[in-house]
Amino acid sequence: MNAVLKPQMHPDEWKARVELAAAYRIFDMLGWAEMIYNHITVRLPDSVTGGAKQFLINPFGLHYSEVTASNLLKIDIEGNKLDAGNPWPVNPAGFTIHAAIHDNVEGAHCVMHTHTTSGLAVACTEGGLAQNNFYSAQLHDLVAYHDFEGITIHADEAPRLLASMGKRPLMILRNHGLLAAGHTLPLAFVNLWTLQRACDIRVAQAALGRAIPIPTPVAIKTTADALQFDQRFGAGQDVFDAMTRLMEQRCGPGYKT
Template sequence: MNAILKPPSAAMHPDEWKARVQLAACYRIFDLLGWTEMIYNHITVRLPDSVTGGQKQFLINPFGLHYSEVTAGNLLKIDVQGRKLDDNPWPVNPAGFTVHSAIHEGIADAHCVMHTHTTNGLAVACTQGGLAQNNFYSAQLHGLVAYHDFEGITIHADEAPRLLKNMGDKPVVILRNHGLLSWGKTLPLAFVRLWTLQRACDIQVAQAALGPAIAVPEAVAVKTTHDSFQFDAQFGAGQDVFDALVRRIDRIDPSYRN
């Protein structure tokens, strides 16, 4: 494993290569789970200060590649304005980084930001009531979900203050009429948060065809969220789940490590 994580050249900091491999693996996991939208949507990671010397630099997928084509080597390195910092020939999607940039900039612990347009996630985002407190997964997200109204394609920087105000400190966001979003101080934490929200949406959509649902009482939801260990650093904060999926990707196609 250490040999695989060795940078391709002495010019690249080992911490950057480690972040690249982890992010590329995440793109392949999203593809495995069906969380793709052709060449659109993004997962972004802020590079650590050990790499940047305190400057704000990020990794993002090359615009034009499917998630199944993303590798550690072809990820783009960009600044907070979305400008490329390397000679990677692939372009940056400006609409893709506008929201991510706002969150990375506005929330200190937002090391990783993820956004999806999954069918069930978007379906719930289009409903007046939003996420229903009626299943095992939504009960683990009590008080953790923010909402932001749709303002069109996210290419306008002036939306950022409104987005951040609506998010507050909540780690998962339902972008109304648009999709789902999560952030975390680590990539695995952002992933397990988004996975939980996605599962809640999947169940909500499936259940809707069966008639009125049994609501989870607020006191029970509060207790369930408190007792949910998957977000807790003591229990891995998503790292064990993410590692299991990385092992699965390695068995299928380890080319993301190139």
Template structure:
């Protein structure tokens, strides 16, 4: 019997508009996917007014082998207003490279630029200030190994101590050193961060971390949680396939959410 076709292959993806004149097709592809992700975050309520960031590093086909460039949201717009064309292309120092009239938030390029530069495998970086995420980041001991979602993150969670608002470049190397090899990150007293080899993979990591925090917040409001054993957590993380490139690395989940966004508002494609 043939293996069933994954649902993500049966369901159509959202259409991609034609590449604007003068833009590399690889950049436009990244812009459309990133703009869709901002709308997914808005749909999920993972917003903090005009703050926080999702970034992607542009491939060498766009930037060249000797330059590192990434896309970031225009500072001052809500995530629901982000489109493929109004994303801002900047370098690691935060210099605008595409003539965008929008400013960028220093807290965005300092943190995200440091990770994109210091971790070659960090194609995408996501940062949130959700209530559950900040609450766990403020908790002594941080994330506890007590639920289905934390069990899937065994050995993947890194921590970085709070040093104030992240606008000072000297913090960047310390952040990178603390999270190297740990794609699910808790910024103590601050919030959550994830990075990954693709945008959908990064989303899958952040979603799992966010759910782990939500469940922990709910559990601690009722009493003492039941610990997950080390053996069970190791096994759960090994068996969890949603982060693995060999199993789609979150692409099917992300595509499903983009289709939902598409049905509600397709203006992100502009």
């Protein structure tokens, strides 16, 4: 940790930084990293910013395994760096899609985006997710789709992307990848994990021939039960805490420096 920076920092900012750095390391542990590309972003709480829209993002040029609490960048909604002392650049183009969602989707405190192989494979299929497995059944009407328009760096795509997303917490970017937004980082994480598993199973079962479809009423019930479970057990916090402990066992405590 930058010993000069930390004492001046609001404890809620430091807490957000440690949680986000842990998320980057967990993504790497799960094989969800994309070299130096892609982002997980969080909005800093009003207790830190006084209501200003400020965000944390990975430093452009570092692998997810190199992200730490102190090298995360603080930026505004335009992607301008607010950490004068941080030597790393921002990837402002990469923040475009995150900025649109943070700024316009209610409760989008955290936004995550991946290009995992099975996620992208499903995103490339006409039918998208298939309602035929334990995980997709937990996502009934929670996954939006958005058509591919090229690399998502142009602000003019934002209104169409937001219209595609609506109020859904998950989105399959066709031909591109997966996206999750949530009012907490752990909630976005467990939702994205469920979508990732649904994509993994979709790819695996596609090779085996026709799958058994799950009737819509069963999917509706399964999703309602899954959401209820999630709320009763801390909306992903318990899962995220366990994954943080596992990551720290394997990778050491460097993420929180």
